[in-house]
Amino acid sequence: MKSGVLTGLCATVLGFFLMVPLARLFDAMNWAVFNTWGLAHGSFVFAWPMLAYVSFYLLRMLIPTLRGRGQSH
Structure with a gap:
Protein backbone atom coordinates (compact mmCIF):
# COMPACT_ATOMS: atom_id res chain seq x y z
CA MET A 1 0.00 0.00 0.00
CA LYS A 2 1.39 3.40 -0.88
CA SER A 3 2.28 5.79 1.91
CA GLY A 4 -0.21 8.45 0.74
CA VAL A 5 -3.12 6.02 0.85
CA LEU A 6 -2.09 4.77 4.28
CA THR A 7 -1.74 8.32 5.55
CA GLY A 8 -5.15 9.23 4.13
CA LEU A 9 -6.83 6.26 5.79
CA CYS A 10 -5.14 6.94 9.12
CA ALA A 11 -6.06 10.64 8.92
CA THR A 12 -9.70 9.84 8.15
CA VAL A 13 -9.99 7.50 11.13
CA LEU A 14 -8.09 9.91 13.39
CA GLY A 15 -10.32 12.78 12.25
CA PHE A 16 -13.37 10.73 13.23
CA PHE A 17 -12.01 10.00 16.71
CA LEU A 18 -10.90 13.62 17.23
CA MET A 19 -14.55 14.70 17.10
CA VAL A 20 -14.97 13.43 20.69
CA PRO A 21 -12.48 15.87 22.29
CA LEU A 22 -13.79 18.63 20.01
CA ALA A 23 -17.35 18.02 21.23
CA ARG A 24 -16.23 17.91 24.86
CA LEU A 25 -14.35 21.19 24.48
CA PHE A 26 -17.36 22.88 22.92
CA ASP A 27 -19.64 21.44 25.63
CA ALA A 28 -17.34 22.65 28.41
CA MET A 29 -17.14 26.14 26.92
CA ASN A 30 -20.91 26.24 26.20
CA TRP A 31 -20.23 26.99 22.53
CA ALA A 32 -22.68 25.95 19.85
CA VAL A 33 -22.23 24.18 16.48
CA PHE A 34 -19.59 21.54 17.33
CA ASN A 35 -20.93 20.47 20.73
CA THR A 36 -22.26 16.92 21.17
CA TRP A 37 -25.78 17.84 20.13
CA GLY A 38 -24.54 19.72 17.08
CA LEU A 39 -22.24 16.91 15.95
CA ALA A 40 -25.04 14.38 16.36
CA HIS A 41 -27.39 16.52 14.28
CA SER A 72 11.67 16.04 2.62
CA HIS A 73 8.76 18.03 4.10
Whole structure:
Protein backbone atom coordinates (compact mmCIF):
# COMPACT_ATOMS: atom_id res chain seq x y z
CA MET A 1 0.00 0.00 0.00
CA LYS A 2 1.39 3.40 -0.88
CA SER A 3 2.28 5.79 1.91
CA GLY A 4 -0.21 8.45 0.74
CA VAL A 5 -3.12 6.02 0.85
CA LEU A 6 -2.09 4.77 4.28
CA THR A 7 -1.74 8.32 5.55
CA GLY A 8 -5.15 9.23 4.13
CA LEU A 9 -6.83 6.26 5.79
CA CYS A 10 -5.14 6.94 9.12
CA ALA A 11 -6.06 10.64 8.92
CA THR A 12 -9.70 9.84 8.15
CA VAL A 13 -9.99 7.50 11.13
CA LEU A 14 -8.09 9.91 13.39
CA GLY A 15 -10.32 12.78 12.25
CA PHE A 16 -13.37 10.73 13.23
CA PHE A 17 -12.01 10.00 16.71
CA LEU A 18 -10.90 13.62 17.23
CA MET A 19 -14.55 14.70 17.10
CA VAL A 20 -14.97 13.43 20.69
CA PRO A 21 -12.48 15.87 22.29
CA LEU A 22 -13.79 18.63 20.01
CA ALA A 23 -17.35 18.02 21.23
CA ARG A 24 -16.23 17.91 24.86
CA LEU A 25 -14.35 21.19 24.48
CA PHE A 26 -17.36 22.88 22.92
CA ASP A 27 -19.64 21.44 25.63
CA ALA A 28 -17.34 22.65 28.41
CA MET A 29 -17.14 26.14 26.92
CA ASN A 30 -20.91 26.24 26.20
CA TRP A 31 -20.23 26.99 22.53
CA ALA A 32 -22.68 25.95 19.85
CA VAL A 33 -22.23 24.18 16.48
CA PHE A 34 -19.59 21.54 17.33
CA ASN A 35 -20.93 20.47 20.73
CA THR A 36 -22.26 16.92 21.17
CA TRP A 37 -25.78 17.84 20.13
CA GLY A 38 -24.54 19.72 17.08
CA LEU A 39 -22.24 16.91 15.95
CA ALA A 40 -25.04 14.38 16.36
CA HIS A 41 -27.39 16.52 14.28
CA GLY A 42 -25.25 17.22 11.25
CA SER A 43 -22.29 19.48 11.92
CA PHE A 44 -19.97 16.44 11.77
CA VAL A 45 -20.17 16.99 8.00
CA PHE A 46 -18.00 20.08 8.52
CA ALA A 47 -15.91 18.91 11.48
CA TRP A 48 -14.79 15.52 10.18
CA PRO A 49 -13.12 16.72 6.93
CA MET A 50 -11.42 19.59 8.76
CA LEU A 51 -10.04 17.28 11.46
CA ALA A 52 -9.01 14.69 8.86
CA TYR A 53 -7.13 17.34 6.87
CA VAL A 54 -5.28 18.57 9.96
CA SER A 55 -4.52 14.96 10.94
CA PHE A 56 -3.20 14.23 7.45
CA TYR A 57 -0.85 17.20 7.60
CA LEU A 58 0.37 16.37 11.11
CA LEU A 59 0.88 12.68 10.33
CA ARG A 60 2.99 13.50 7.28
CA MET A 61 4.96 16.07 9.22
CA LEU A 62 5.58 13.98 12.36
CA ILE A 63 6.09 10.47 10.91
CA PRO A 64 8.81 10.46 8.22
CA THR A 65 7.93 7.00 6.86
CA LEU A 66 4.47 8.26 5.86
CA ARG A 67 5.94 10.97 3.63
CA GLY A 68 7.05 8.59 0.95
CA ARG A 69 10.24 8.60 -1.06
CA GLY A 70 11.88 11.81 -2.14
CA GLN A 71 9.77 14.14 -0.03
CA SER A 72 11.67 16.04 2.62
CA HIS A 73 8.76 18.03 4.10
